[in-house]
Amino acid sequence: MNLQYIRVNTLKINPETLKNRLENKGVMLKETFLPYAFEVLESPFSVGATPEYLFGYYFVQSISSMIPPIVLNPSKDDLVLDMCAAPGGKTTHLAQLMNNEGAIIAVEIKSSRMKSLKANINRMGIANVIMLNMNVLHLKEKDLKFDKILLDAPCSGNVIKDKSRSVTKEDIIYCSNRQKELIDAGIDLLKEGGVLVYSTCSAEEEENEGVIEYILNKRDDVELLPIENNFKGINVIEGGIEGTLRVIPPNEPFFIAKLMKIKD
Numbered sequence: 584m585n586l587q588y589i590r591v592n593t594l595k596i597n598p599e600t601l602k603n604r605l606e607n608k609g610v611m612l613k614e615t616f617l618p619y620a621f622e623v624l625e626s627p628f629s630v631g632a633t634p635e636y637l638f639g640y641y642f643v644q645s646i647s648s649m650i651p652p653i654v655l656n657p658s659k660d661d662l663v664l665d666m667c668a669a670p671g672g673k674t675t676h677l678a679q680l681m682n683n684e685g686a687i688i689a690v691e692i693k694s695s696r697m698k699s700l701k702a703n704i705n706r707m708g709i710a711n712v713i714m715l716n717m718n719v720l721h722l723k724e725k726d727l728k729f730d731k732i733l734l735d736a737p738c739s740g741n742v743i744k745d746k747s748r749s750v751t752k753e754d755i756i757y758c759s760n761r762q763k764e765l766i767d768a769g770i771d772l773l774k775e776g777g778v779l780v781y782s783t784c785s786a787e788e789e790e791n792e793g794v795i796e797y798i799l800n801k802r803d804d805v806e807l808l809p810i811e812n813n814f815k816g817i818n819v820i821e822g823g824i825e826g827t828l829r830v831i832p833p834n835e836p837f838f839i840a841k842l843m844k845i846k847d
């Protein structure tokens with residue numbers, strides 16, 4: 584079963600106003616633990632093709648994918664890095680949480696995916712994001728340090744686009760190695776006391792707990808911060824490492840961990 588959710592862009596519209604507008608057109612919405620997110624129970628048309636969508640009043644995404652920005656909890660005083668940004672579901676959510684203030688650097692390696700990132704940022708009226716089309720591993724040459732970092736890593740859940748092909752052990756190991764490199768670079772880019780949230784939409788241990796174990800063993804300047812499981816109505820359990828979270832079906836599988844840099 585594919586559950587469908589929308590995240591209301593509170594920078595542009597009040598959730599109740601949008602709910603009434605969509606319900607008047609025959610869309611059936613159900614409230615969630617988030618006052619600005621609704622489950623779409625029924626719709627006479629595609630919710631990705633309405634005037635309200637084009638006006639940037641909402642984003643269509645899984646409720647699981649809304650959890651990493653909430654856990655990162657950025658404020659308007661933060662300098663935030665979104666290491667793997669396109670198509671921008673989480674970048675635009677971070678901007679919303681920051682009330683369009685402060686600054687977010689959103690990095691995306693693939694120029695083909697910059698188009699969707701740019702389009703979503705423009706559609707949602709985001710004004711605090713600088714987009715960079717580059718390999719985030721090269722950002723350390725720029726002498727920048729961040730208060731908050733989101734690493735929503737590429738994983739076997741989205742790297743393998745061909746649904747008819749199953750994910751092989753080699754795919755998982757390839758992704759895991761890439762994730763380890765990215766998380767290590769992310770910790771280098773954090774200020775002392777800064778926080779990094781790591782997430783993937785893969786259910787594989789090697790891409791999740793394995794990456795967190797790797798970084799905690801490799802470095803002595805980072806510690807795990809436990810995440811409180813207070814996501815009512817969503818299937819969330821503790822991950823294989825105490826303090827991490829796993830979202831499980833029928834919600835989209837997700838793994839989330841939170842790390843703090845304890846010394847520079």
Ligand SMILES: C[S@@+](CC[C@H](N)C(=O)[O-])C[C@H]1O[C@@H](n2cnc3c(N)ncnc32)[C@H](O)[C@@H]1O
Nearest residue numbers: 667668669670671672673691692718719735737
């Ligand atoms: C899981 S997707 C990100 C989804 C996005 N965070 C969202 O919520 O819409 C991972 C993205 O990371 C990008 N990526 C992979 N390696 C990268 C790198 N080294 N530097 C920057 N972006 C990278 C991929 O091209 C892909 O667009």
